[in-house]
Amino acid sequence: MSEDGDKKISSSPKYIIPPNIIPGAAVATTTDHFINWFRYSSIWYMLFATACCGIELMQTGGPRTDLDRFGSVFRTSPRQSDLLLVAGTITYKMADRVRLLYAQMPLPKYVIAMGSCATCGGLFTQSYSVVNGVDKIIPVDMYLPGCPPRPEALNHAIIKLQEWMRREHWADKIRKA
Amino acid sequence: MDAREIYGLLVQKFPEGILEFKENLLDPAIEVKPQALIDVAFFLKAEQGLEFDYLRCLSGVDLKDQLEVVYQLHSIAKGHDLVIKVKAAAGDPVIPSVSGIWKTANWHEREAFDLLGINFQGHDDLRRILLPEDWIGHPLKKDYVPQPEYHGITPDRPDGLDAIPIGEGGEQPRPPIQYLPAMHGPKDEPEGKLFHLNMGPHHPSTHGVLNFMLNTDGEVLSRVVPEVGYLHRGMEKLAENLQYSGNMPYTDRIDYLGSMFCNHGWAMAIERLLNIEVPKRAEYCRVIVDELNRIASHLIATGSMAMDVGAFTPFTHWLRERETINDIMEMICGARLTYNYMRIGGVSRDISPAVVEKTLAWLDHFDIIMEEFDRLISENQIFIKRLAEIAVISAEDAIDYGLSGPNLRASGVDFDIRRDEPYSVYPELDFDVITGKAWKGSLGDCYDRYYCRMDEMRQSVRILRQALKAMPEGDIRAKVPKTIKPDPNEVYSRVESARGELGYYVVSDGSPKPYRAKYRTGSFTSMSIIEHLSPGLMVADLVALIASFDVVAPEVDR
Structure with a gap:
């Protein structure tokens, strides 16, 4: 696809399901839309809960907010995750492990820095042992403020990420990384 | 004496x-x-x-x-x-x-x-515990100078929001990935025979960032060395640079499942230093939010215990109930998790009749849910088999290793700070102290620690019903000077948190900031028994053991 490929793909889905599905009928769409459809409908996030935000992350996965509706389920292994949700403070002692976990994730991968600590150090900016923002060690796609952010905010972040993924050229995303 | x-x-x-x-x-x-x-x-x-x-x-x-x-x-x-x-x-x-x-x-x-x-x-294993081994200096010393960088990470932030690149990822220069050398296993073991395994610091069953270095012979553990400090945020040093009242939001984050206890303990310590009498209504407010928080915390503890041994459904049931407590807390103080509700000399907001009504209605509902939960999981044969007779702690060991709270009581030690060293209005309320009764196995096994928490929730419901009824009218805050400057003195105050004794040792030198604040937490103290208990356990039992202690990582590391 050309360099201005991104512009050509609009955000509205192009696959059309006919009202009366005829057996053997074909559906026309672009490969990007087809692949992105799978991708944004199954964002598996890694359960990387280090501190307080981890509880709100669990509540978001719980019955009321229910992230499963968006195809987002938690994985405990980085090898199976698309999204690293850094939920909590990262300390110097933990920093190397975060790098390692990020490196173990398959491409394409996304990072959300959840909460003030992961965004910029938050309350613990002045501390001698806290990394002031996880973007000092790994690239971050989205910053989610709050101490801790409400489940609704996290939900919104996931929807926002879905919107981004919908507009992406998937092959570029792999090559860039 | x-x-x-x-x-x-x-x-x-x-x-x-x-x-x-x-x-x-x-x-x-x-x-x-x-x-x-x-x-x-x-x-x-x-x-x-x-x-x-x-x-x-x-x-x-x-x-x-x-x-x-x-x-x-x-x-x-x-x-x-x-x-x-x-x-x-x-x-x-x-x-x-x-x-x-x-x-x-x-x-x-x-x-x-x-x-x-x-x-x-004479200490046989004097190593660094909270900070990494290559750390320079001792942070709580008054002349400590922080390191300008650690492993290539500097503490400074770029000025202004514009300096932080916000985009669709992958544009920032990527730091080189550094693969860690093999972690050091427990030493004194014969090489070659045993398998060294690191469980954590990122592991779904370790409840946060805790690392366990295992020596296993097949599935059987021969030694487990807990390695903590992955969430050491230096709270005690931060407290030394904050005014007494300014430290309250930080105490929330010591134990995010029981923020109210942390608030309560800190407020009590400073009130003792200042010799302040807290109004009766404020004390009732404190007890009500404490007990609500205890239920919320035990919900996570018992639910995640079930999840760790393989049952996911109970956890989602408990999360649903916890949402209601979060709503009540939000009505009381405007926050769902980190409350910052208590003030030195009282509480920040009054408990309204609407809250009382909602809480009472929820308690009636919760009674039924408790029965349901018992049917769902407490009597489940697989669940019992995973917990009963596993990691039995004797009463002597429990006292010797300083276990506290439900972990201590599950071993049959009848000790509860709420009753034995009464604070707030607990003496006016009627409740039982739950001790282990060897419900399904022997005294002090994982099942006892589980069921102690279940029964404690029932007692909390009892306390809540009484407190909501008996709450008197009146002020919610005592008169406290604007700048808190206690006389040079020192105090140790403790509260019974969901994870045991939460103690604050505060030294005042007469200035508006504490000279030293040490947080004694239940999780940190109980973690040390794991090394003693682990030989002979299976790897899967270790998961049950950690879950039964209900450790919270920031409480361990602070």
């Missing part, structure tokens, strides 16, 4: 070793010479009538020219307290280790070594 009588006894017995009796402190302390410490400690533990079997807290304090170690002792049998102090010169601080007498001291001494550089002679 009070401190003066014990001092008399000690002077008689050790005329050379006892230095001073500090009677003007809020908790009178006896200063002991370092050379005599072991003898005195042994005497205090073994002597009939004293029987100080429980070391509550061990804190190091930097007095600039000297380093001081403070021991908070308690006797479960006799119910009395004592404070012992030892001083060493700042240049070469050497103090004999009491880890042979009270096992609790093992980890607390390692912490004092890590943060203050006190050398405990």
